[in-house]
Amino acid sequence: MTDAPLSGLPLPGLPLPGPLLPGPLVDDAWLAARLDDPRLVVLDATALLPSPGHDGDYSSGSGHAQWAERHIPGSRHADLTGELSDHEAPYHFAVPAPEALAAALQRLGVRDGSEVVAYDSGGGIWAARLWWMLRAISVPAAVLDGGLQAWEAAGRPVLGEQEEPAPAAAGPLTPVPLPHAWAALPDVDAVLRGERPGTLVCALPESGFDGSAPTRYSRRGHIPGSLNLPGRGLLDEAGRFLPRAELAARVGAVLDDAASPVVLYCGGGISAAGAALALTLLGRDDVTLYDGSLEEWSADPARPLVQQG
Known part of the structure; x- marks a missing residue:
């Protein structure tokens, strides 16, 4: 990753510095x-x-x-x-x-x-x-x-202490919600019924997707029509994201022909966020996350789930 130059605080009358973060x-x-x-x-x-x-x-x-x-x-x-x-x-x-x-x-x-x-x-x-x-x-x-x-x-310093540092000087934080960041149950229903374009993608491991492993939720399996892109499978053994070419190949093998937008879910919206980060790293901006995921979906016995294990 290219190291961006360190920007100091602006002097009076000078424009504000550009973004500090180089990316996600x-x-x-x-x-x-x-x-x-x-x-x-x-x-x-x-x-x-x-x-x-x-x-x-x-x-x-x-x-x-x-x-x-x-x-x-x-x-x-x-x-x-x-x-x-x-x-x-x-x-x-x-x-x-x-x-x-x-x-x-x-x-x-x-x-x-x-x-x-x-x-x-x-x-x-x-x-x-x-x-x-x-x-x-x-x-x-x-x-x-x-x-x-x-x-x-990397040999960086690590602290162990009970007291958290005092937060920075108080100031407002103004939320500006992005449209389509989150999908709700009706959105997933609409995609499942074909009333709205999109592809449902489950970020659970294969054993959670196919229902062969125990689930912490009420029922096993995945939402019908879903593809499987395990979030942890996008990381290497050290927990870092795979190199871009390898990441693109792994994602492309699942999503190359997928209809937009990509609606990610997992058990509780956690692993799905890791997959969302991977897709963002690859330049995709058509990603939304189903917050309730399988915990919400499986709670209603009338909602279908597919088991393959």
């Missing part, structure tokens, strides 16, 4: 060189979602303790199980309304003019989820490629 993905060297930039907010999005031992075995938890044990200096923990979820929704990890999301981010030090780097210690999907949420309200954001593992492997 940054590496550890880029971040290390800019940790002190006052525009940059670094958020650890780690959450816990153990694999189910049997159907319906759902449990999740905050990753704050993991942040407290080891984290990038200056970072704060963004709790996707806390105020960064809408707890009135009928499924977990629901995205809050734009104003509520902006208020929660503001308490983490994000304000108008901020740019955010998200990372996690859980394989990158949590950071991708936070990145998509930020993007959906027009907050400039990127994901640290490889997350905390890549940061530590």
Whole structure:
């Protein structure tokens, strides 16, 4: 990745500097060189979602303790199980309304003019989820490629402390929602019935897609007509995104003939965000994410699911 020049604060009368982030993905060297930039907010999005031992075995938890044990200096923990979820929704990890999301981010030090780097210690999907949420309200954001593992492997400093740093000086955060960032249940229904163009794409592993593995939700399988693009299959063994050519080949093998837009889902809208980041890296702008995913879909026994395992 090409390293962009470090921009300082503008002098009075001079134009504001251009965007700090070079794109939706940054590496550890880029971040290390800019940790002190006052525009940059670094958020650890780690959450816990153990694999189910049997159907319906759902449990999740905050990753704050993991942040407290080891984290990038200056970072704060963004709790996707806390105020960064809408707890009135009928499924977990629901995205809050734009104003509520902006208020929660503001308490983490994000304000108008901020740019955010998200990372996690859980394989990158949590950071991708936070990145998509930020993007959906027009907050400039990127994901640290490889997350905390890549940061530590490069010999970068890691802190362990219970006290979170004080957020930057208070300021407003104005959410500007992007159209079509999120798909709701009626949108998915319309695509399934052929009333609206689009391709449903499940980002679960093959065993979750075909129903051969236990699910933490009420029923196994995938929405009829869906294609399978496992989100974790777009990463290498170190948790970094595959090289562009390899990533394009893997995505193209599934989506080359797919109708636009691409409606991504998984179990709970998390792995789907990783796939959304991969598609964005490849230049696609016709991506939407079904927030309720299979947790919402499977809760209604009248909604069809396909099992192949």
